[in-house]
Amino acid sequence: MNPITAVSTVVSAAAAVVQAVSQAKTVFWGSHLSKLVLTDNAEDNARIINDAFAVLLSHVKDSNKMESSETCKEWISQVKDFAAEYDKRSKESSFWSPSSSDYIEQRRNMLEKIKKLMQKKYEMMVDSSPERVVKSSRVPDISRFRTLQEPLEQTLVLLEHDKIKSICIHGTVGIGKTTIMRNLNNHEQVAKKFDIVIWLKVSKEESEENLSREHLQQDIVQRLKLNIGDTSNAREVAKKISMELEHKRYLLLLDDVKDCLDLSEIGIPESNNCSKIVLTTRVLDDCSEMVDREIKVKCLSRVEAWQMFQDVLRQTELIEDKKTKQIAEQLCKDCGGLPLVIEKVANTFKWKAKDDLWVDGLNSWRGWVKRECQGIRELYELLKQFCYDNLDDDQCKNCFLYGALYPEDTDINKNDLLECWEANNLLFDGNSATNGNSILDYLHKLSILEEGKSMDHVKMDKFIRQVAVYVTEDYPEHRHLVKASKALKQSPDVKFWGEMNRISLGDNKLDQLPDSPDCPTLSTLFLQKNLCLERIPDLFFKNMKKLGVLDLSHTGLILLPPSISSLDSLKILYLVDCKNLRNLPSDIDGLKQLETLDIRGNAFNNIPLQIEKLSCLRRLRVSFTKSGNESVHLNYDIISKLPKLEELIIDVNSVEELPNEMVDNIIKEVATLQQFKSLKICLSKKVAVVLEVKSSRSLHICSPETAFALYLTTNSSWRDAISAFEFYIGCQNSEVSQFPKFLKYDKYIKYCNGASSSFPFPEALAKADALELVNHKDIKQLSDFGVASMNMVQGCLIERCDAIETIVGDSAVLPKVEHLFLKNLPKLESIWKGPGLTKLTTLVLISCQMLVKIFPAGVIQQLHEVQYLKIDKCQKIEEIIAESDAVRNLNVLPKLKELILLDMPKLRSVCAIESLEWGSLEKIEILKCPILLKLPFNKDNAAKLETIEAEQEWWEKLQWQNDEVKERLQKLCTLSS
Structure with a gap:
């Protein structure tokens, strides 16, 4: 390479440095400094020095804007001194004259000074640049716990997908989401893939959106080592963050997200360079709009939980003793597979050196309310923060605390819970049912409430329940006395009763109660599941003027005391399965506010005559048992004397069927009630139900055909008002839709155990938009029921129909069906024989053993909508x-x-x-x-x-x-x- 070419290359390199630094503010000098050398050409030397000096000055300008450290200020001062010298020397003609004796030496010294100053600046910038990954310290090793390792591995796989930009890891409090994220942050694969990893703890005490955004921006600025000077404007800070990240491949880790975040407002740019976002949350719905994929974290298996418990204990000799080991295993089992709880409990117990201390500790642990138990207080406080402090409002908090009244591990009927919330004035919304259901859904999404034994029930985890008990101790306005499931034979000292708002003594062995406790503020009293309780003192209820909810279900009661008539604030009275109770007190006029009376499972053979005095009654649930030659007398004429009645359930046990005339008379009675919404007649083989859907009068019925026809013709205003219905035909004990939850239908029929090709209610089927056909004995194809009768059906589920051979035969049935589910059909040979289902979007086939071809020849061409x-x-x-x-x-x-x-x-x-x-x-x-x-x-x-x-x-x-x-x-x- 000739000298001119060499000089041009060096000059170009210097010019490239100038442009890169001034535009992208990226340091390239580390690799270019050595390339700056002088030549024999004076003009080229002048250009090299001037360009290098220009670069040096550009860094001074940037430093004045962005940095304020003492080291930087000192460097700026040195550059200014040099600049003054350079300016003075450059004005001397001898400095640029090749004839000068020390020309080369002067130029070389000047260039070396520039290079030294630039080298110092380069070192300063390298020192101040953020690390690629700030590794979390003391991260638990989860490699041996498949339940935790699997979500980590799934996340790592998804990070390799170019089209997936955001991933959500979700699960209940204490389940290990943050631990998984920390392992992700420290993983070698992450360090290799991304230019920078940013960890943000999203949940803070600040509730206002702007404060939340401010703290996130501050954390990002600190992580990126940005100098924003005195800038406090959020938009300006966001702009600087965005400029810094725009050309970086970043991984943003957001821990504990509670709401959907607008990341652009914080400064996180939209990126197409494989940048990713991973977040954790307890409630997927809260941030579903932010993510492309979701990963659910489950509780540890029993084997994994025990392994983790031992790992935390670290002193295996403690549990070599058989008795201590049994206690440890029970403790571990009680932790429910939650790593957070396992860690806290194991750490609490590992300092107990003797087995008797372990026994005492187990008793304290199971007591929970003994918060002085060392190490448990912190766990309480942590769970309280998640389960109580972070709830949306006081309404949700109060509803949550009410759940602590139910015995541990009890399945709570949703309707009962909603009624109790309403009776305790916990539902402030005008539409209590809608408001209550939204709170139920909210608490379920937070995993505060879990699914119970059926869709109609919920449960509260034992730890969550104890947190609620714990919280009520610190809030005098709640004042709960909770002694449920304690095997109590005597009730708590009466001196404690008067201070309480709510008392729960359910699931005990009580056989007597105080004579007349003074309870001026008591609003709820739970005494259910005390089978030994046969009598209540006559004056027991005299001083409970504010009592709104009373549950005496599953007790041995023979009579109710006279003082029950003094409960003029009582709204709910549960007397379910009091098998020795044959009647109600003759004087119940005092129950002026009673709205719900449930007397199912008792020894009644009619509707008690006294009920007609309950003018505010909205819900009546009764049952009759036929014994010997006794006849059942429904006293159905009482029904029309209850003007506010909305719901009537009549459960007839040990009776094959009621005479149609009796069913007809019941329907005549309820048809006269203007506020009536729900009728349910439960027989051994038949069920008749009418209920409200979407605040409009709706039908939910399975009864003799004559009764249904009569019902439709009895009251034209009812007939004309029916805009939605649910029919359960022959579905005793299976009144649950099997359609996926995201499919909602207004006009729904479930027909079970049929054996005829004639549909019981063709008029209803003709209007239905959803049909479930279960365990039908005879029909071979759906059109056996009639073509026109299914023209409106959009969702169809067919299960365990052993004779069915095809769904759509030669006739065009189900022309509007969109979702088709076929399950356990042993003789199904084809889905279509005739015209295809052109609107079909969902097709599910499960256990159809004879099916060989899914799509007959040519049919698939018609299925343009299947997703x-x-x-x-x-x-x-x-x-x-x-x-x-x-x-x-x-x-x-x-x-x-x-x-x-x-x-x-x-x-x-x-x-x-x-x-x-x-x-x-x-x-x-x-x-x-x-x-x-x-x-x-x-x-x-x-x-x-x-x-x-x-x-x-x-x-x-x-x-x-x-x-x-x-x-x-x-x-x-x-x-x-």
Whole structure:
């Protein structure tokens, strides 16, 4: 290279440095300083020095704006001194004259000074640049706990997906979400993939949005080591953050997100350079709009929990003793698989060196309310923060605390809970039912309430319940006395009763109560499940003027005391399964406010005559038992004398059926009531129900046909007002819809255990938009019920109908069906024989053993709307889409988004033609399909595919068109062992 070319190269390098620093503010001097050398050409030397000096001055300008450290100020001062010298020397003509004797030496010294100042600046900037990853210290090793390791591995896989930008890890408090995130933050794969990892703890005490945004911005500024000077304007700070991250590949970790965040307001830029966001939350719905994928964290298995307990204990010799080990195992079991609780409890007990201390500790632990138990106070406070302090408002908090009144591990009936909330004035909204259900949903989403034994029940975890008990001790306005499930034989000292707002003594062995406790503020009294309680003192209720809820269910009561008539504030009286109670007191006029009376499961054989005096009664639930030659007298004429009655449940036990005349008379009575909403007659084989849906009069009925017809014709205002209904026909003990929760229908019929080709209520079926057919004995195809009768059905579920051979025969039934679920149909040979279901969006097939072909020839061409296809345990199916159909049209199922194939031993092909288009497919899941060895994808035909879920062993056996296709799809995989 000749000297001129060499000089040009150096000058270009210097110019590149000037541009890079001034525009992108990125330090390149570390690699370019050594390239700046002088030549024999005076003009080139002048240009090199001037360009280098210009770069130096540009850094001074930037430093004045962005940095204020003492080191930086000192450097700026040194540059200014040098600049003065440079300015003075540059004005001397001899400085630039090659004839000067020390020309080369002067130029070399000047350039060296510039290089030293730039080197110092470079070192300052390198020292102040943020680390790629700030590793969390003392991160628990979760590699041995599959329940925690699996969400971590799933997250790492999803981070490799180019199209997935945000991931949510969710689960209840204390389940290990933050621990998983810390392991993610420290993972080597993360450090290699991203330029910078930013961890933000989102939840703070500040409730206002602007304060929350401010603290997040401050954390980011600190993490990025940005100098924002005196800037306090959030938009300006966001702009600086965005500029800093715009060209970086970042991973943003947001821990404990409670609301949907607008990250652009904070300064997080939209990125197309593989930047990612991972967040944790307790409630997925709160931030669902922010994420592309979600991963749920589950509780540890019993084996994992015990392993973790021992790990924290670290002193295995403590539990070598058989007795101590049994206590430790019981403690661990009581922790419910929550790592947070396991850690706290194990740490509390590991200092107990003797087995008797372990026994005492177990008793204290199970008492919980003894908060002086060392180490437990902190756990209480932590759970209190999540379960109480962070609830939306006082209404939700009060409803949560009310749950502590129910005995531990009790299934709580949702309707009962809502009624009690309402009676205690905890539901402030005008529409109490709607408001109450929204609070139930909210508490369920937070995992404060769990699903109970059925969809009609909820449960409260023992720890969460004890937190509620704990909270009430610190809030005098609640004042709860909770001694449920304590095996008490004597009630608490009467001196404590008078201070309480609510008392719960349920599920004990009480056989007597105080004579006349003075309880001026008592609003709820739970005495249920005290089977030994046969009598209550006559004056027991005399001084309970504010009592609103009284539960005496499942007791041995023979009579109610006279003082019950003094409860003029009582709104709810539960007397369920008091099997020795044969009647109500003759004088119940005093129950002026009573709204709910439940006397099911008692020894009544009629509706007590006294009930007609309860003018405010809204809900009446009664049952009758026929014994010997006694006859059942319903006294149904009482019904029309209750003007505010909304709900009537009549449960007739040990009676095969009521005379149609009696059912007809009941319906006549309720038809005269203007506020009536719900009738339910429960027989051994039949159920009749009418209920309210969406605040409009609606029907939910299964009764003799004559009764239904009579009901429709008795009151024209009722008939005309019916805009929604639910029919359960022959569905004793199965009054639950099996449709997925996201499918809501206004006009719904469930028909069980039928044996006739004539549908019981064709008039209703003709209007229904949803039909469930379960365990029908005879029909071979759906059109046996009549074509016109199903023209409005949009959702159809057919299960355990042993005779059915096809769904749609030669006649066009279900023309509007969108969602079709077929389960356990042993003789089903085809879905279609005639016209296809052109509006179908969902098709689910489970355990249809005789089905060979899903789509008959030509039918698939009509299915333009199908988005979800699931096939499970269909043993004879060999291919999903026939080759002949694919040849005719490469764009079949154009809107299919999700394909799930499970447990099909003979499935050999999804589609034999690999050029088939999958224009909308986003997810495919394949499990237990051992001879399916090829996927119908090439490098171009499934551009929107984001997720493949499968087994690792199966994936490794797949045959590929080429390595390019395999590598592309490998990035989308979530593989299980």
